[in-house]
Amino acid sequence: xxxFDKICYLxxxxxxxxxxxxxxxxEGFVKKIYRQLILVRTFDRKAISLQRQGRLGTxxxxxxxxxxxxxxxxxxxxxxxxxxxxxxxxATITFGHSLTTVFLYWNGRIEGCIPPPDRKIxxxxxxxxxxxxxxxxxxxxxxxxxxxxxxxxxxxxxxxxEGDFHEGLNFASVFKAPVxxxxxxxxxxxxxxxxRQMNSKTIAQKSVAYDIxxxxxxxNDVFAVYFETKKALERARKGEGPTLIEAxxxxxxxxxxxxxxxxxxxxxxxxxxxxxxxxxxxxEKYMKKAGMWDEQWSQQLHEEEAEKIEQAVKGMEAFPLxxxxxxxxxVFEENPWVIQDQKDQxxxxxxxxxx
Ligand SMILES: Cc1ncc(C[n+]2csc(CCOP(=O)(O)OP(=O)(O)O)c2C)c(N)n1
Ligand SMILES: [Mg+2]
Numbered sequence: 001x002x003x004f005d006k007i008c009y010l011x012x013x014x015x016x017x018x019x020x021x022x023x024x025x026x027e028g029f030v031k032k033i034y035r036q037l038i039l040v041r042t043f044d045r046k047a048i049s050l051q052r053q054g055r056l057g058t059x060x061x062x063x064x065x066x067x068x069x070x071x072x073x074x075x076x077x078x079x080x081x082x083x084x085x086x087x088x089x090x091a092t093i094t095f096g097h098s099l100t101t102v103f104l105y106w107n108g109r110i111e112g113c114i115p116p117p118d119r120k121i122x123x124x125x126x127x128x129x130x131x132x133x134x135x136x137x138x139x140x141x142x143x144x145x146x147x148x149x150x151x152x153x154x155x156x157x158x159x160x161x162e163g164d165f166h167e168g169l170n171f172a173s174v175f176k177a178p179v180x181x182x183x184x185x186x187x188x189x190x191x192x193x194x195x196r197q198m199n200s201k202t203i204a205q206k207s208v209a210y211d212i213x214x215x216x217x218x219x220n221d222v223f224a225v226y227f228e229t230k231k232a233l234e235r236a237r238k239g240e241g242p243t244l245i246e247a248x249x250x251x252x253x254x255x256x257x258x259x260x261x262x263x264x265x266x267x268x269x270x271x272x273x274x275x276x277x278x279x280x281x282x283x284e285k286y287m288k289k290a291g292m293w294d295e296q297w298s299q300q301l302h303e304e305e306a307e308k309i310e311q312a313v314k315g316m317e318a319f320p321l322x323x324x325x326x327x328x329x330x331v332f333e334e335n336p337w338v339i340q341d342q343k344d345q346x347x348x349x350x351x352x353x354x355x
């Protein structure tokens with residue numbers, strides 16, 4: 001039996017389990033992580049609220065998974081690549097996507113896929129696992145060009161059952177591509193629990209087939225995620241090839257705002273995980289024990305981050321209305337007849353609605 005123990009640096013009670021990282025945990029750095037965690041959680045809750053008010057389209061929440069995304073994205077360098085899924089906007093925001101842009105994406109706007117000019121962030125992959133071969137390809141290109149840039153690619157537990165997962169890992173292994181495969185094992189693929197879609201006991205063990213390092217860690221421990229991702233990226237930059245990281249975590253909410261998790265999950269389990277494992281609570285506990293906590297600072301920080309979110313919502317809502325042609329005109333240079341037919345029908349429908 002392959003054994004991949006779950007690495008944990010900071011437990012649910014805010015205790016540091018290793019002295020290895022102590023010197024790197026200066027107060028400014030810890031507070032920076034905390035601020036980012038609050039920013040993204042506030043974003044997530046606001047997005048759900050906007051969707052419920054009809055001001056945002058269907059939305060995929062990540063609450064519970066903040067440490068896995070923020071910790072790993074903070075380990076990146078400016079010229080690295082980031083390949084997200086539809087649930088990884090905490091990572092893309094941390095790496096530099098603007099909040100307004102991410103809101104625009106969830107309002108179905110193509111502008112929501114455009115990263116800042118100095119960041120290489122792909123649009124979220126909705127088809128499961130397709131982004132893994134893309135990331136491997138980008139990493140191979142960086143290697144062929146002789147740079148020290150790396151790529152990180154995010155994907156869920158369900159994605160590891162797709163062919164693209166295996167193709168991405170195999171190519172990365174063969175070509176020693178500088179890519180970190182960051183799996184967030186939130187233990188569900190929509191309503192399918194992990195034990196019903198794989199017999200493997202862990203996702204990390206899948207690294208063995210490709211002879212690359214596999215790390216299993218507590219994905220709600222932002223320190224473990226940050227420091228282990230950093231090590232993996234350093235290996236990648238030195239030419240030592242890819243790493244598969246399994247960050248074990250849990251999404252508190254629904255798969256998307258169109259889903260009802262009470263149909264397939266025990267809410268008590270979710271509540272228990274929130275009480276005992278939450279990434280933000282455990283960091284707060286650590287900061288209190290380490291003498292880094294200041295109630296007034298925290299209160300002000302919450303207000304500042306909430307204000308950033310409000311400004312971003314204003315930015316999204318001030319955006320000019322979309323052009324309906326955009327729905328049809330960006331896949332082919334010239335629309336094939338099936339798409340043209342759909343477009344004609346849709347415009348006819350709209351004429352009916354608005355006349
Ligand atoms: C190729 C493909 N098949 C099926 C779907 C429908 N689908 C959307 S999300 C999802 C579950 C993915 O689960 P996981 O990889 O664990 O990611 P999570 O949603 O938990 O973050 C599925 C099957 C899809 N988007 N793409
Ligand atoms: Mg999942």
